[in-house]
Amino acid sequence: METLACIKRVADTGAEIVLTEDKQSVDGSAVGYTMGPHEECAVEEAVQVVEEEGGTATVLSLGPEETEEQIYEGIGRGADEGVLLEADGEDWGPESTATAIADAVEGDLEDFDLLFFGNESGDNANFQVGIRVAHQLDLPVVTGAKDFDLDGETAVVKRDVPGGSEVFEVETPAVVTVKEGLNTPRYPSMRSRMQAKKQEIETIEPTAIEDRLQMQELETPESEESEAEVLGEGPEAVDDAVEVLQDLEVI
Amino acid sequence: MVLTLVEHGDGDLAETSLEMLTLARDLADQVGEDLTAAMFGGADLAPELGEYGVETAYVCEGDLAETYAPEARADAIGALIDDLGPSAVVGGGTDTVHEVLAHLSAKRDLGMAANTVEIDAEGESWELTRHRWGGSLLEHAEMSGETKVFTTPDHELPIEPVGDGEAAVETVSPSVEEGSFEVQIDRVEESDLEGVPLPEARIVVGGGRGVGSEEDFDQLETLADLFDGATVGATRIAVDEGWRPHNDQIGQTGQKIAPELYIAAGISGAVQHWVGAKGAENVLAINTDPEAAIMYKGDYAIVGDLHEVVPELIDAIEAAKE
Numbered sequence: 001m002e003t004l005a006c007i008k009r010v011a012d013t014g015a016e017i018v019l020t021e022d023k024q025s026v027d028g029s030a031v032g033y034t035m036g037p038h039e040e041c042a043v044e045e046a047v048q049v050v051e052e053e054g055g056t057a058t059v060l061s062l063g064p065e066e067t068e069e070q071i072y073e074g075i076g077r078g079a080d081e082g083v084l085l086e087a088d089g090e091d092w093g094p095e096s097t098a099t100a101i102a103d104a105v106e107g108d109l110e111d112f113d114l115l116f117f118g119n120e121s122g123d124n125a126n127f128q129v130g131i132r133v134a135h136q137l138d139l140p141v142v143t144g145a146k147d148f149d150l151d152g153e154t155a156v157v158k159r160d161v162p163g164g165s166e167v168f169e170v171e172t173p174a175v176v177t178v179k180e181g182l183n184t185p186r187y188p189s190m191r192s193r194m195q196a197k198k199q200e201i202e203t204i205e206p207t208a209i210e211d212r213l214q215m216q217e218l219e220t221p222e223s224e225e226s227e228a229e230v231l232g233e234g235p236e237a238v239d240d241a242v243e244v245l246q247d248l249e250v251i
Numbered sequence: 252m253v254l255t256l257v258e259h260g261d262g263d264l265a266e267t268s269l270e271m272l273t274l275a276r277d278l279a280d281q282v283g284e285d286l287t288a289a290m291f292g293g294a295d296l297a298p299e300l301g302e303y304g305v306e307t308a309y310v311c312e313g314d315l316a317e318t319y320a321p322e323a324r325a326d327a328i329g330a331l332i333d334d335l336g337p338s339a340v341v342g343g344g345t346d347t348v349h350e351v352l353a354h355l356s357a358k359r360d361l362g363m364a365a366n367t368v369e370i371d372a373e374g375e376s377w378e379l380t381r382h383r384w385g386g387s388l389l390e391h392a393e394m395s396g397e398t399k400v401f402t403t404p405d406h407e408l409p410i411e412p413v414g415d416g417e418a419a420v421e422t423v424s425p426s427v428e429e430g431s432f433e434v435q436i437d438r439v440e441e442s443d444l445e446g447v448p449l450p451e452a453r454i455v456v457g458g459g460r461g462v463g464s465e466e467d468f469d470q471l472e473t474l475a476d477l478f479d480g481a482t483v484g485a486t487r488i489a490v491d492e493g494w495r496p497h498n499d500q501i502g503q504t505g506q507k508i509a510p511e512l513y514i515a516a517g518i519s520g521a522v523q524h525w526v527g528a529k530g531a532e533n534v535l536a537i538n539t540d541p542e543a544a545i546m547y548k549g550d551y552a553i554v555g556d557l558h559e560v561v562p563e564l565i566d567a568i569e570a571a572k573e
Binding site for chain 1: 387389435451503
């Protein structure tokens with residue numbers, strides 16, 4: 001089976017989000033960059049399918065040149081091939097991102113049996129790129145996968161609902177968008193990281209269409225932060241804590 | 252006209268949909284158009300939508316309502332767009348609404364803004380504000396196109412009834428493309444998980460890196476057992492370490508909680524976690540670091556090692572209950 005995992009380079013946020021001076025993007029220079037948590041699971045699933053069924057697992061990302069870091073990480077996590085749709089550093093919206101990916105897949109890349117995406121990106125969370133790609137490629141799509149199995153050519157996908165899970169069965173080739181918790185992504189060893197860097201990444205110039213949704217400016221919301229009332233230090237504070245719990249009527 | 256997608260379950264209109272109607276009604280007022288709703292089943296609930304300003308509810312029955320086939324539902328809304336010509340389609344951002352409206356936007360070549368909290372609908376291009384990073388960042392954007400698609404985030408907008416009128420209800424049978432039922436729910440499997448689900452818990456006891464091991468979560472379980480309707484949650488780090496299952500994860504890529512009280516033990520308060528925990532009414536943090544982010548986000552704090560504080564807290568609560 002030929003599998004594809006689409007990933008996105010996002011800033012690795014810690015305790016707060018810092019914007020660049022022009023308010024056009026998140027400044028990740030201090031904290032570094034990573035791929036979204038859902039996408040780590042997309043890569044892992046693409047790799048596991050190939051380990052069981054044979055074939056090639058490809059990692060693809062749209063982003064600036066530095067996105068190679070995340071593609072190398074995907075290869076370090078077991079993917080065979082890497083593809084970069086090399087874009088400027090501007091903010092790509094969901095329509096242009098989906099069109100660029102679908103055009104690349106329809107173009108020179110191989111015919112994939114399974115295309116994995118994160119359910120939504122870690123930063124912009126537009127909830128639509130995987131679905132738009134599926135429509136352009138005329139493939140069925142199941143979203144929010146928390147469990148994935150292959151039964152011959154049929155993908156059996158489960159997603160969480162309160163009290164249980166909904167099961168979808170869909171014939172491959174298909175698009176599947178996944179959520180963290182689908183699997184436990186392997187951590188790339190130092191050796192596999194080193195080896196990944198030797199791999200050639202295929203670079204493609206993406207097609208660029210105009211998004212109807214156009215970001216103008218980012219803003220960090222005014223925090224409602226106030227300092228917590230410190231009840232005390234160590235075990236001596238528990239009597240005050242119990243009083244608070246009684247005031248809140250939870251005990 | 253502003254067309255909304257309203258969901259329902261367990262005999263009630265979905266809260267996320269009622270929150271969405273607050274924004275959609277404001278939008279309809281701005282553009283001077285009627286507010287309408289599309290529903291899949293739930294005809295008996297549809298008249299209630301009048302209380303939230305909806306004039307007419309179009310209820311789809313049959314296969315469209317009885318099974319969940321996202322693309323078929325998108326087709327049905329597409330057919331309503333053809334009939335009614337709305338300037339906007341708005342839904343309350345559950346997983347299923349995001350899915351159906353993304354199918355609609357893809358098939359009909361429309362722009363879609365997820366998790367929108369504000370719309371200024373002046374002129375052809377509308378200005379909007381939407382959430383990024385689970386609400387830790389705001390995006391100011393513009394949206395163009397004849398029909399614009401929006402969703403609103405969960406638990407963000409107030410539910411505001413505006414009257415006691417009833418919405419007119421029309422049962423409709425929109426045409427659906429052949430093949431749009433190809434992807435649908437095949438079956439539902441019940442979970443064997445016990446206890447209170449995190450999103451419904453009245454009290455949540457959460458543990459992070461500071462807990463230190465799987466075994467050390469036992470004391471948080473003991474603490475949770477002292478309250479009614481309480482359950483234990485964890486941060487992404489605690490789940491990554493293998494101390495708790497992913498199902499317990501609170502945060503941007505886990506579950507969102509809205510308890511009366513959240514006891515955050517050994518949790519620093521990173522953005523990824525706080526996005527899932529900020530719905531808590533009160534937060535009691537237990538942390539060794541007085542400068543941790545949680546100390547600025549929470550309401551009450553105990554500065555100290557949870558391994559010393561939690562056992563004492565358990566004893567003190569037990570004593571207080573006697």
